[in-house]
Amino acid sequence: MKKKWTLLSVMALALASATFSTTHAVEKKSADLIIKNGQVLTMNSKKDRFDNGTIVVKNNKIVAVGDAKLADEYSAPKVVDAGGDIVMPGMVNSHNHVPMVAFRSIGEEGVGNRLFEVFFPLEGELLSRDLIYKASIHGAIEMAMGGVTTYSDMYYHEDEIAKATETIGIRGVLGETVISSPVVDAPTPYGGLQYAEEFIKQYKNSDLIVPAVAPHATYTVSPEMLKASKALADKYKVPFIIHAAEFADEPQRIEKKFGVKADSVIKYFDSIGILDNNTILAHAIHISDEDIQLIKQKGATIAHNPIANTKGATGVAPAIKIDQAGVAMGLGTDGPMSSNTMDVFGTMGYAARVHKLVNGDQSLMPPSKVVELATIGGAKALGLGDKIGSLEVGKLADIIIVDVHAPNTFPTYDPYATIAYAAGPQNVTDVIVNGKIIVENKTLKTYDYQKDLKDMTDVYNKVKEVEQTLEFHKKKPQN
Ligand SMILES: [Zn+2]
Incomplete structure (x- = not known):
């Protein structure tokens, strides 16, 4: 995991666009999120891959998918350098x-x-x-x-x-x-x-x-x-x-x-x-x-x-x-x-x-x-094939990044094989659903896990009390 999230300030963006307008540079298209430098598995019907790929998100949708050059055509307040990790559909x-x-x-x-x-x-x-x-x-x-x-x-x-x-x-x-x-x-x-x-x-x-x-x-x-x-x-x-x-x-x-x-x-x-x-x-x-x-x-x-x-x-x-x-x-x-x-x-x-x-x-x-x-x-x-499941222009932005630099995922010659046989949930670094980042650098952004753990401990205590009364315990072989 070598990635770096960049959040440009409004000021920096304003300066950047001012620079472009005075120098007559090609105006960049605006987006909300750019993921660059990833091994992109699109999972489209041709299973297109980009070894150094870019995904661009605007609102809740994917607006562009392509190679490294694409990252230069857009500007966004949030840019993630995937550092060579796998970028694939959620x-x-x-x-x-x-x-x-x-x-x-x-x-x-x-x-x-x-x-x-x-x-x-x-x-x-x-x-x-x-x-x-x-x-x-x-x-x-x-x-x-x-x-x-x-x-x-x-x-x-x-x-x-x-x-x-x-x-x-x-x-x-x-x-x-x-x-x-x-x-x-x-x-x-x-x-x-x-x-x-x-x-x-x-x-x-x-x-x-x-x-x-x-x-x-x-x-x-x-x-x-x-x-x-x-x-x-x-x-x-x-x-x-x-x-x-x-x-x-x-x-x-x-x-x-x-x-x-x-x-x-x-x-x-x-x-x-x-x-x-x-x-x-x-x-x-x-x-x-x-x-x-x-x-x-x-x-x-x-x-x-x-x-x-x-x-x-x-x-x-x-x-x-x-x-x-x-x-x-x-x-x-x-x-x-x-x-x-x-x-x-x-x-x-x-x-x-x-x-x-x-x-x-x-x-x-x-x-x-x-x-x-x-x-x-x-x-x-699930009847959602036209909305999610692949990284294609027009689809909803449900995207994950999987670390291929971890002990259990490096080296990766074939990203599909790493995903199928070597990687696990612990290798997921970033998760975007409907254009929103819900997990960033392995941190859940939508809920306090300590609160969940406390609530589930209460549930566990109640379940444990009932579980101990179940008949099957009496039949367990003694060892
Ligand atoms: Zn079932």
């Missing part, structure tokens, strides 16, 4: 349940089914608006400082999550949960539907938040309520997010719970009219070649969560086939209770390794491909 975490960070690392040993023995009892006892807000602040800080500028979420009280996300200053595609059981923000079954409508109305015109409807899964939401959820998403033209084909026995679960015979979850979606181009499928592990073609044909997209899927032993999604079929796919961490992490760098490296291994072919999922999935792929999967 990363997208395409599937998360951010407040579950409050429960990270509980029940990792001596538990048969974490969902039933740990998650549900903890959530039943502890969830509140207050916990959801505080945990979302904490999670959004982890993501922001780790280079994630957009994430997608499914949980309860999404308005609290939206407030926290806006406070930290990153983007969220936030899906309010619809589920058959009573939950913290909806005491009656499927009350989330009403909650979702209010949430959508509240956040429909937000700069950073895209509200969404998120029925939990096919085996927890009836066909009628799946249709009603989709109709709500369509009415407001917002994304429809759902867990899909995460478990091998989902068709049997659907039949047992709702009496509907389905030989494939994806065909079932199609048969009830909820598979189209605003449908985001989280997981999509147990799907056939035919299902992939149907997803492609309908324009639905996929959030691929390789770390959570392997840790939870649910399976390996056919990500190579999905990608080859041209289905939009992003990488997700899933909730930090399942995967313990919201680290998209780690997810990239893991995705690359696991698909090479299971397919017995080291040429698959090359570094540039996983970087694509973590940026423009995720943006497309």
Whole structure:
């Protein structure tokens, strides 16, 4: 990290422009922010790169991308010399349940089914608006400082999550949960539907938040309520997010719970009219070649969560086939209770390794491909491909700088390989979202981390009290 931020004073700018006008020099175009001397990975469709590149931002948009010369054509009150570090689009975490960070690392040993023995009892006892807000602040800080500028979420009280996300200053595609059981923000079954409508109305015109409807899964939401959820998403033209084909026995679960015979979850979606181009499928592990073609044909997209899927032993999604079929796919961490992490760098490296291994072919999922999935792929999967995900003129300015002079990132011959396999969240030095600098020289500018740590310590103390009463502790083997 050798970069230097320069903030020119108004006086200096006035002097500079006066000099130009008296000497008849070519007038520089005005901008708000210039990033120069970076290894720029644009992630545009041609994967253009500039080894000594420049990005120019005005208001909240990228107005120019190019080589070193470009920096001389503009003037801006803020200029950053990236010092040869990597400049790339902010990363997208395409599937998360951010407040579950409050429960990270509980029940990792001596538990048969974490969902039933740990998650549900903890959530039943502890969830509140207050916990959801505080945990979302904490999670959004982890993501922001780790280079994630957009994430997608499914949980309860999404308005609290939206407030926290806006406070930290990153983007969220936030899906309010619809589920058959009573939950913290909806005491009656499927009350989330009403909650979702209010949430959508509240956040429909937000700069950073895209509200969404998120029925939990096919085996927890009836066909009628799946249709009603989709109709709500369509009415407001917002994304429809759902867990899909995460478990091998989902068709049997659907039949047992709702009496509907389905030989494939994806065909079932199609048969009830909820598979189209605003449908985001989280997981999509147990799907056939035919299902992939149907997803492609309908324009639905996929959030691929390789770390959570392997840790939870649910399976390996056919990500190579999905990608080859041209289905939009992003990488997700899933909730930090399942995967313990919201680290998209780690997810990239893991995705690359696991698909090479299971397919017995080291040429698959090359570094540039996983970087694509973590940026423009995720943006497309969330329906934001025309706004974010690449560094191109006209796109919103969501940009990160990654240090390639750290012990774990130097030397870097191939920046894609460094990002995919060597770099981590700790190497992110600067983060810009919507044209605003939210992390500068590794310092979060939008929130006091000490306040977050204090609030999360209160949350931790409450969780710890309840966690110790969980049944699974009694079954732990003594050593
Ligand atoms: Zn999930």
